[in-house]
Amino acid sequence: MTHAVIVGAGPVGMVTAMLLAADGYRVSVLDRDPAESRDASASVRGHWRRPGVGQFGHTHVLLPAGLAHLKRELPNAVARLTELGGRRHNMISGAWNVGAVGDREPADDRFDTIAARRPVLEAALFAEVSRTPGVSVRCGIRVTGLLTDDGRTPGTPHVTGVLTDDGEQIEADLVIDASGRNSRLLALLHDVGATPIERRAQVGFRYYTRYFRSDVLPTLPTWPLTHHESVSVIALPGDNDTWSVTLVTSGRDQDLRLLSSPDAWHRAVALFPNVAHLAEGEPISGVNAMGGTESKFRRFVVDGKPIVTGLFAVGDAWATTNPQFGKGMTVGFAHAALLRDTLRVTGSDDPIDLALQFNAVSEASLTPVWEETALWDSHRFAEIDAEMRGEAYVTDDPAWHLDVAVNAIHLLDPEILRAHADVGCMLAGVDEAVLKTGLAERILSLATGAPRYAEPGPTRRELLAATTG
Ligand SMILES: Cc1cc2nc3c(=O)[nH]c(=O)nc-3n(C[C@H](O)[C@H](O)[C@H](O)COP(=O)(O)OP(=O)(O)OC[C@H]3O[C@@H](n4cnc5c(N)ncnc54)[C@H](O)[C@@H]3O)c2cc1C
Secondary structure, three states: OOOEEEOOOOHHHHHHHHHHHOOOOOEEEEEEHHHHHHHHHHHHOOOOOOOOOHHHHHOOOHHHHHHHHHHHOOHHHHHHHHHOOOOOEEHHHOOOOOOOOOOOOOHHHHHHEEEEHHHHHHHHHHHHOOOOOOOOEOOOOOEEEEEOOOOOOOOOOEEEEEEEEEOOOOOOOEEEEEEOOOOOHHHHHHOOOOOOEEOOOOOOOEEEEEEEEOOOOOOOOOOOEEOOOOOEEEEEOOOOEEEEEEEEEEEOOHHHHHHHOHHHHHHHHHOOOOOOOHHHOEEEOEEEEOOOOOOOOOEEOOOOOEOEOOEEOOOOOOOEEEEHHOOHHHHHHHHHHHHHHHHHHHHEEEHHHHHHHHHHHHHHHHHHHHHHHHHHHHHHHHHHHHHOOOOOOOOOOHHHHHHHHHHHHHHHHHHHHHHHHHHHOOOHHHHHHOOOOOOOHHHHHHHHHOOOOOOOOOHHHHHHHHHHO
């Protein structure tokens, strides 16, 4: 039986484990965080301790495409999430009957997801993976090195297992790195003579999240993410009568770092009419702040040749995108399925072929998502930089103008709203939803003269005044 070792029991590591076990693999999942951090009832009560994942206390949404994936592949995990209090939520429900959108349509079911805080989502996956035949999950174990066999693929290190912090050597036919955005993989590969390529953005966004609860869920905004002068705002429901509000700034914006103080955060949120009422519930967390979220992208095939075999990175260990779009888990689940599908076709007997095939399908399916998000990021950082200098941002990139336009006017036309939601929920790409349907011209024409931002909000000057009190 083929043995796969998965480094990391985050959402992507756990989904990868369950997919491979269903195909008959023996899977060992190793995670450095202790088992107590996965207790389901503690997660629901908000008692979270998960040092291995910096974003644990931040807003997470499983996009409808990610939920569809789980329903198809791992329906028991979805049932478990609902049992733990995950709440059915339609991503455009806040827009029904607003503006020119009209009533709910039957096909709007495709925008359904299950809202849950990240710890609760993880607890559901953990409960499922722990009872999956063929999978053993060991917590409190850190992978500190790679075992290699230099004879298997001459000239290219071939990974045959891992070394743990207590000195154990675990042999494997496949090693899968699912150890997240701060994976130590590059350093470990360096130690065995392999140098993957890493591209990383110079700056990332900074997140300030607070959770609330109330017996009645307040009205949600028409779309969870809205952009404003120098900040973006995310408001999302969670499980068990909870919700969160997050302010997103540029990592370069030192002045707005005051938002990590609850008083400053509340004064700031009060200036955004579409979410101000959401900060009036019972707070169930402090303001969780996180920076260091630069997008990263790692490649293990260089100039058409694998730099390592026997080892595959999935999820955030392979690439991270701007978290405000909530794509990370959905991309990671798709990546796990790509690995499983490649193994089905290629098998693991020819490690070079397997490395090349997995690289090829990852590049074809997922790299475009990364490129598109990275392009958006570079415009948004430039726009925020310009606002910080008191200037207007000017670019002639049509992709940015189309994105700004659709954000500004999506409530003016039901078809445009749904195309916008198809892209936002990862159910379709911009090409398919907007360009090929001929909607782009209508969007640009409706947006002529429309305000830059769809929702009212403070100017930067007003925001700075509020945060400093
Ligand atoms: C602020 C923020 C908000 C986000 N919001 C969303 C959202 O709304 N929707 C969404 O889909 N995504 C969101 N994301 C992205 C999402 O969190 C990631 O895509 C997701 O966590 C990736 O899962 P993963 O399993 O690849 O890695 P992780 O969740 O990072 O898990 C990695 C695991 O590896 C373990 N580990 C690390 N090193 C070792 C080692 N050496 N040995 C053993 N174990 C190790 C860690 O303990 C951890 O359990 C957000 C990210 C951020 C930063």
